[in-house]
Amino acid sequence: xxxxxxRITNEGVTKEQKQxxxxxxxxxxxxxxxxxxxxxxxxxxEVETDNWGVAGEQVTELRKxxx
Amino acid sequence: xxxxxxRITNEGVTKEQKQxxxxxxxxxxxxxxxxxxxxxxxxxxEVETDNWGVAGEQVTELRKxxx
Amino acid sequence: xxxxxxRITNEGVTKEQKQxxxxxxxxxxxxxxxxxxxxxxxxxxEVETDNWGVAGEQVTELRKxxx
Amino acid sequence: xxxxxxRITNEGVTKEQKQxxxxxxxxxxxxxxxxxxxxxxxxxxEVETDNWGVAGEQVTELRKxxx
Amino acid sequence: xxxxxxRITNEGVTKEQKQxxxxxxxxxxxxxxxxxxxxxxxxxxEVETDNWGVAGEQVTELRKxxx
Amino acid sequence: xxxxxxRITNEGVTKEQKQxxxxxxxxxxxxxxxxxxxxxxxxxxEVETDNWGVAGEQVTELRKxxx
Numbered sequence: 001x002x003x004x005x006x007r008i009t010n011e012g013v014t015k016e017q018k019q020x021x022x023x024x025x026x027x028x029x030x031x032x033x034x035x036x037x038x039x040x041x042x043x044x045x046e047v048e049t050d051n052w053g054v055a056g057e058q059v060t061e062l063r064k065x066x067x
Numbered sequence: 068x069x070x071x072x073x074r075i076t077n078e079g080v081t082k083e084q085k086q087x088x089x090x091x092x093x094x095x096x097x098x099x100x101x102x103x104x105x106x107x108x109x110x111x112x113e114v115e116t117d118n119w120g121v122a123g124e125q126v127t128e129l130r131k132x133x134x
Numbered sequence: 135x136x137x138x139x140x141r142i143t144n145e146g147v148t149k150e151q152k153q154x155x156x157x158x159x160x161x162x163x164x165x166x167x168x169x170x171x172x173x174x175x176x177x178x179x180e181v182e183t184d185n186w187g188v189a190g191e192q193v194t195e196l197r198k199x200x201x
Numbered sequence: 202x203x204x205x206x207x208r209i210t211n212e213g214v215t216k217e218q219k220q221x222x223x224x225x226x227x228x229x230x231x232x233x234x235x236x237x238x239x240x241x242x243x244x245x246x247e248v249e250t251d252n253w254g255v256a257g258e259q260v261t262e263l264r265k266x267x268x
Numbered sequence: 269x270x271x272x273x274x275r276i277t278n279e280g281v282t283k284e285q286k287q288x289x290x291x292x293x294x295x296x297x298x299x300x301x302x303x304x305x306x307x308x309x310x311x312x313x314e315v316e317t318d319n320w321g322v323a324g325e326q327v328t329e330l331r332k333x334x335x
Numbered sequence: 336x337x338x339x340x341x342r343i344t345n346e347g348v349t350k351e352q353k354q355x356x357x358x359x360x361x362x363x364x365x366x367x368x369x370x371x372x373x374x375x376x377x378x379x380x381e382v383e384t385d386n387w388g389v390a391g392e393q394v395t396e397l398r399k400x401x402x
Contacts, residue, residue: 001175001277001320001322001327002274002275002276003137003175003177003274003275004272004273004274004275004293005272005273005275006270006271006272006297007244007270007271007272007273008270008297008301008303009269013301015117015125015127017300017301018117018118018125019120019124019125019128020300021296021297021300021301022120022123022124022125023120023123023124024296024299024300025120025272025293025296026120026122026123027123028289028292028293028296029274029276029289031292032285032288032289032292033276033281033285033289035276037122037123038121038122039121039122039173039175039322040121040122040123041119041120041121041135041137041175042119042120042121043074043114043118043119043120043137044114044118044119044120045114045118046118047244047245047246050216050219051219051244051245051246051247052242052243052244052245052269053220053223053224053226053227053242053243053244053245054239054240054241054242054243054269054307055227055238055239055240055241056223056224056227056228056238056241057220057223057224058216058219058220058223059269060216061220068143068186068188068193068376069140069141069142070140070141070338070376070378071138071139071140071141071159072138072139072141073136073137073138073163074136074137074138074139075136075163075167075169076135080167082251082259082261084166084167085251085252085259086254086258086259086262087166088162088163088166088167089254089257089258089259090254090257090258091158091162091165091166092138092159092162092254093254093256093257094257095155095158095159095162096140096142096155098158099151099154099155099158100142100147100151100155102142104256104257105255105256106188106255106256106374106376107255107256107257108253108254108255108336108338108374108376109253109254109255110208110248110252110253110254110338111248111252111253111254112248112252113252119135121135121173126135141378149318149326149328152318152319152326153321153325153326153329156321156324156325156326157321157324157325159321160321160323160324161324171323171324172322172323173322173323174322174323174324175320175321175322176320176321176322177275177315177319177320177321178315178319178320178321179315179319180319181378181379181380184350184353185353185378185379185380185381186376186377186378186379187354187357187358187360187361187376187377187378187379188373188374188375188376188377189361189372189373189374189375190357190358190361190362190372190375191354191357191358192350192353192354192357194350195354202309202344202387202389202394203341203342203343204271204309204311204341204342205339205340205341205342205360206339206340206342207337207338207339207364208337208338208339208340209337209364209368209370210336214368218367218368221367222363222364222367222368225359225363225366225367226339226360226363229356229359229360229363230341230343230356232359233352233355233356233359234343234348234352234356236343240307240309240389242269242271242307242309244271253336255336255374260336283385283393283395286385286386286393287388287392287393287396290388290391290392290393291388291391291392293388294388294390294391295391305390305391306389306390307389307390308389308390308391309387309388309389310387310388310389311342311382311386311387311388312382312386312387312388313382313386314386
């Protein structure tokens, strides 16, 4: 009965990509630990780039610099 | 000074239902552990059904199958 | 399929109290939102009092002052 | 490689204030623990006032009473 | 720069299994979303079975019933 | 009434360092957002280096390579 929380920046992730993350994380728990998939929960949080910081800077600004 | 985080799918929860969750969770901590309600915090996260998976499938799809 | 995370200080909570928290939180989601209890998950985190702060102070120190 | 999650109510926080939170939290980990800023992650969650409760009441209602 | 939190019950997970979870979750984010692995963080929380509830019951008790 | 969760690896953080993190994070919220310190909560989670991964590797192994 694992719980997996995937936090990513909100940058146009499609419904199909979310489905692939959910399926992949569930399979990972089944394959590595033999967990029951029917009680494995995956929750994806999409976070605005203004609200996510790395190295003391907002991702919004990091994206501008790297583009 | 407990912190309670309730994560649910975003499916039309009303303000009154949220108030009932907040009151109920606070009362639970007071009743079971004798915690001080004034420093008990409850935070509700509403998650899109595309972003919540069980058994490797998005809740969006599970809802279609069960309807 | 809600997920409830209860974070409390590690101060001698018994197994029976934990069971009461799990039962109470599950019942709350069933009563208020009509959720299915069989897929309702409750996780309790017990945090050392040195690691929990309120008003800028460790709970370890707050406990000494209030005793 | 610390991870800092700051959860606040959604009440008009500006981009500049978010940047100040990200910078301040990163500096704190560098100053106190000597962590590498380049792998320090800060994520800010803004939560609706209907979804945040203290003392068993929604912040939405607490704001009305205190105004 | 994703952050993945995997929460499982504390039931004898080995160091090698943890490594497989970390590698698998990182690869998943790289494969599905093209994320940079060097800033992908995975944190595993092992939770005591007394502290994890499903269907209103502690996993400790559920394990006894199913054995 | 902010909630700040600081997650770090469990590598000999002292009680005084934890107090400095709690004080610093609380001051940050007061200074940047004018929050009330008395309802600002800071929780520090110390995670074993086997349970923390970056770039697909356990911190335990990364530490060996860099030493």
